[in-house]
Amino acid sequence: MKRARLIYNPTSGREEIRRLLPDVLERLDRHGIETSCHATTGEGDATREAAWAVERGYDIIIAAGGDGTLNEVVNGMAGLNTLPPLGVFPMGTTNDFARAMGIPRRWEDYCDLVIENKTRPIDIGRVNGRHFINIAGGGTLTELTYEVPSKLKTLIGQLAYYVKGVEKMVSLSPTQLIIDAEGYDTVEGEFMLFLIANSNSVGGFEKLAPDARIDDGLLDVIAVKKCNLAEFIRLVSLALRGDHLDDPHVAYFKTPRMSVTSPGQVQLNLDGELGGELPGVFEVLPQHLHIFA
Known part of the structure; x- marks a missing residue:
């Protein structure tokens, strides 16, 4: 069974993640992905949590929130050795990155992408260490x-x-x-x-x-x-x-x-x-x- 760490911003978008979380966890678990959660509490928290999850050897990291939450998670992962694949649940206001990547808005469809292990490589940018x-x-x-x-x-x-x-x-x-x-x-x-x-x-x-x-x-x-x-x-x-x-x-x-x-x-x-x-x-x-x- 794979282990996933889901890092979510409880205030993103219209706080939809609070309602969906039990269903998301149940769907992933049913398909062999044991998922634990972390709700962010302030600026920089998602970065620290993502770095911790990579260091603990989680097989999958999932960011649930808007573009700001995703940015923090990426900053926690980038530069570390042997990075696990990253999931993106678009729960923010604009969700620019998710829209550019054609990531589905329906949580069921995105869970299925993770379950089916459909990944692709992407570039990231860096400026002044961030x-x-x-x-x-x-x-x-x-x-x-x-x-x-x-x-x-x-x-x-x-x-x-x-x-x-x-x-x-x-x-x-x-x-x-x-x-x-x-x-x-x-x-x-x-x-x-x-x-x-x-x-x-x-x-x-x-x-x-x-x-x-x-x-x-x-x-x-x-x-x-x-x-x-x-x-x-x-x-x-x-x-x-x-x-x-x-x-x-x-x-x-x-x-x-x-x-x-x-x-x-x-x-x-x-x-x-x-x-x-x-x-x-x-x-x-x-x-x-x-x-x-």
Whole structure:
């Protein structure tokens, strides 16, 4: 019998995991996967628990929650020896990574993926000693994901991000950045934000990085140059259709490694969570993890 450790955020999404947990455990156990649980209690708890589970030799690690919970679990696993496969139960507000991977929303279907041991290798990103599985970025608008209160996300779901986004857009301002990417000339200028995508689904936009692949050993970089509010809103409408990459206000390229610096203070967003500040050296770890997908 295999042993699995299920690490879940009891407040993710609309707290659905609380109701589903007994059925999930029963289904896995019935198919030879003995599963124990850990409910996270605060920032960093999922990281510590994931590292503990790997060190104790669990055969499977499962993260149940949103992108932030997944990020913490990945940070607990990455860099350790002999990593077990990772399961992802999408229970958050946006579930960008799960959507990019085609992970089913129905818990029964995802349990079956784990039971059938269907895995695939994926890249993960690293910056300044921290890891991200889906997206890294910086700039005023990228701050809204970790500024939205968890209670508000529980009450109104993804609408909470739209409410905060409107507030942020009114005060958008450019930031001076120096971007030095492997294979490209150094770029210096004023940018509204920059995004480093590991998949094609970012912030609820499924076509923001349409050519991004989770296992190609490259990071897709999108940097929005200085523009006014009307131009920025136009870019957002183009991004909904995936038609933004050829716009003159957008710099887009793929690279395995890059550095970003700024004379000002710029916070980093890693999978929707606060990830320190610039300067940052971003790199890809090719096919570093296996996930059930």
